[in-house]
Amino acid sequence: MKPTFALIRTSAGTSPVAIALGVAILAGLFLFPNFVQSPYALHIMILFFLSTIQGEAWNIIGGYTGQYSVGHAAYFGAGAYTTMILMQYKQIPPWYGMLAGIGVALVVSLIIGSICFRLRGPYFVLASIAVAEIMRLSAMNLKDITNGAEGILITEIPVFKIGETIVTDFLSKVPFYYIGLVIALITILVTWMVQNSKLGYYFQAIREDQDAAHSLGISLPIYKNIALALSAIFTSLSGSFYAVYIGFIDPPTVLALDISVQIVLICIIGGIGTIWGPVIGAMVLVPLSEALRSNLIAQMIFKTGLTSEESGIGTFLKENLAHAHALIYGILVVVVILFMPDGILGWVKKLTAKKGRG
Amino acid sequence: MATILEIKHVSKFFGGLAANSDVSFSLDEGMIMGLIGPNGAGKTTLFNCITGYYPPSRGEVIFKEQKISGLEPDRVCRLGMVRTWQKVRPLAKLSVIDNVMVGALCRTNSLKTARELAMEQLKVVRMDNKPNFLAGGLPIGERKKLEVARALATQPQLLLLDEVMGGLNPAESDEIIQLILEIKKSGGITQMVIEHDMKAIMRISDRIVVINSGEKLAEGTPQEIVNNPEVIRAYLGDFHA
Numbered sequence: 001m002k003p004t005f006a007l008i009r010t011s012a013g014t015s016p017v018a019i020a021l022g023v024a025i026l027a028g029l030f031l032f033p034n035f036v037q038s039p040y041a042l043h044i045m046i047l048f049f050l051s052t053i054q055g056e057a058w059n060i061i062g063g064y065t066g067q068y069s070v071g072h073a074a075y076f077g078a079g080a081y082t083t084m085i086l087m088q089y090k091q092i093p094p095w096y097g098m099l100a101g102i103g104v105a106l107v108v109s110l111i112i113g114s115i116c117f118r119l120r121g122p123y124f125v126l127a128s129i130a131v132a133e134i135m136r137l138s139a140m141n142l143k144d145i146t147n148g149a150e151g152i153l154i155t156e157i158p159v160f161k162i163g164e165t166i167v168t169d170f171l172s173k174v175p176f177y178y179i180g181l182v183i184a185l186i187t188i189l190v191t192w193m194v195q196n197s198k199l200g201y202y203f204q205a206i207r208e209d210q211d212a213a214h215s216l217g218i219s220l221p222i223y224k225n226i227a228l229a230l231s232a233i234f235t236s237l238s239g240s241f242y243a244v245y246i247g248f249i250d251p252p253t254v255l256a257l258d259i260s261v262q263i264v265l266i267c268i269i270g271g272i273g274t275i276w277g278p279v280i281g282a283m284v285l286v287p288l289s290e291a292l293r294s295n296l297i298a299q300m301i302f303k304t305g306l307t308s309e310e311s312g313i314g315t316f317l318k319e320n321l322a323h324a325h326a327l328i329y330g331i332l333v334v335v336v337i338l339f340m341p342d343g344i345l346g347w348v349k350k351l352t353a354k355k356g357r358g
Numbered sequence: 359m360a361t362i363l364e365i366k367h368v369s370k371f372f373g374g375l376a377a378n379s380d381v382s383f384s385l386d387e388g389m390i391m392g393l394i395g396p397n398g399a400g401k402t403t404l405f406n407c408i409t410g411y412y413p414p415s416r417g418e419v420i421f422k423e424q425k426i427s428g429l430e431p432d433r434v435c436r437l438g439m440v441r442t443w444q445k446v447r448p449l450a451k452l453s454v455i456d457n458v459m460v461g462a463l464c465r466t467n468s469l470k471t472a473r474e475l476a477m478e479q480l481k482v483v484r485m486d487n488k489p490n491f492l493a494g495g496l497p498i499g500e501r502k503k504l505e506v507a508r509a510l511a512t513q514p515q516l517l518l519l520d521e522v523m524g525g526l527n528p529a530e531s532d533e534i535i536q537l538i539l540e541i542k543k544s545g546g547i548t549q550m551v552i553e554h555d556m557k558a559i560m561r562i563s564d565r566i567v568v569i570n571s572g573e574k575l576a577e578g579t580p581q582e583i584v585n586n587p588e589v590i591r592a593y594l595g596d597f598h599a
Contacts, residue, residue, distance in 0.1 A: 208449035217435035217464035
């Protein structure tokens with residue numbers, strides 16, 4: 001490969017067009033429930049916000065700091081379980097339970113960090129998986145606290161009041177839409193603030209070369225733990241949000257390895273170590289997994305007339321494509337890693353940069 | 359002149375192998391100390407012991423009258439001693455200016471101040487014409503200069519250069535020699551230089567320490583070193599001594 005002398009910062013300021021576009025998208029997102037009443041559309045958007053929060057959160061430790069944690073289900077589950085246990089057994093409303101969840105996730109992250117950050121590279125990855133599995137097995141077996149494999153089902157979400165006025169009773173999906181949107185925006189804002197601060201520089205230095213970073217006055221344990229703690233806060237928040245929104249949790253849905261892998265995939269597919277990568281990853285993965293679940297892909301194939309519903313291949317696709325979730329995910333990851341090592345965002349950037357030069 | 363660094367009876371063992379054994383010498387403020395020796399003599403190990411990457415097995419390192427052996431490298435850097443790497447370690451996916459800013463952020467929390475400091479250091483190494491190039495795409499000569507700029511940005515009092523001329527062509531080496539002499543002239547920074555290029559090391563060093571098989575073989579001015587039969591024997595064998 002010949003060395004690339006690419007300019008990475010072409011213009012210092014943001015163009016007015018980009019600002020106008022950003023404001024328009026933001027306004028559109030806030031007004032969306034006024035125009036679209038379909039609960040399914042709102043559901044998809046809420047899942048999109050949830051994935052964005054998870055992706056951005058992982059991005060801080062994985063994308064910027066380069067510590068590939070494949071155990072983020074630990075923080076997701078910590079948030080989900082803390083909120084649900086407090087709400088269901090102690091009648092503490094979820095907006096306080098959410099804060100308690102963050103507290104628990106912070107403690108867990110500091111314990112995990114102080115142990116696992118002694119390890120580097122693949123050993124850290126394995127340790128992070130192990131810790132999440134320990135959490136899952138604990139939740140399975142500590143039946144008195146977590147209700148074990150039966151999980152926790154919400155019977156009722158308390159009404160959210162400020163003073164005496166009822167803000168929302170959580171009966172429709174709209175309040176969840178706005179809560180998800182606001183948390184997602186906060187997460188993106190925090191990521192932006194991290195990237196444009198000393199922390200961002202130090203995190204990226206650690207990602208690029210730990211020994212060099214160490215020699216330049218960067219304390220590795222301190223900054224890795226800060227990154228993990230920040231990441232844990234938002235992952236836990238997404239866990240609390242998920243738990244209250246879905247209304248049911250059990251160890252396989254909030255603490256399993258697939259949750260951790262899913263979180264990593266959002267970033268890898270979108271573009272690691274960038275602010276908009278996880279957003280794009282969520283934009284691709286959420287509709288894809290929904291399409292697979294409701295067999296939309298098989299139906300699309302029938303519509304294009306490639307094969308009919310009655311033919312042998314058609315029946316096979318109809319019956320099996322919905323369950324091929326993991327297979328299609330796997331193929332997508334392979335394609336992305338082979339052809340777009342910097343994710344979709346990196347690939348698009350490279351294309352536009354080439355056009356700009358030629 | 360005041361002593362800035364004192365290495366006292368430092369030994370480093372890897373299992374049964376003594377990479378350094380009982381090495382002692384000291385550096386005065388503002389001088390350039392050359393550190394030479396055949397391949398595998400233990401020069402880089404000594405750098406690692408001084409800057410905190412390895413704790414010395416025995417002995418101690420005193421920097422500015424403070425014992426620093428046993429401290430982590432980041433603490434050592436904050437105290438004012440920084441090293442460059444024989445095998446360059448650019449932060450490949452960051453731009454040139456961002457690389458140097460990481461160094462500058464050691465002394466400030468403001469990105470703006472750090473950027474200004476970094477730009478100054480890039481001027482010193484004459485790379486201020488390409489601040490936005492990716493560090494990973496630079497040719498070796500510029501990577502070496504980037505290493506130096508990044509180390510200087512931490513505002514050290516003692517700079518340890520590990521073979522900054524290794525792999526460079528004569529013109530590039532000459533540029534580095536000028537750079538080292540300029541850093542000396544600007545004052546305030548003491549330097550210790552590991553180098554294989556004898557001509558270069560004789561030209562820039564005020565004093566030279568020779569290490570062979572982990573032990574200090576000789577110490578003196580460049581003149582004394584070239585005339586030392588022990589040194590000639592270590593490098594060229596008995597026949598020439």
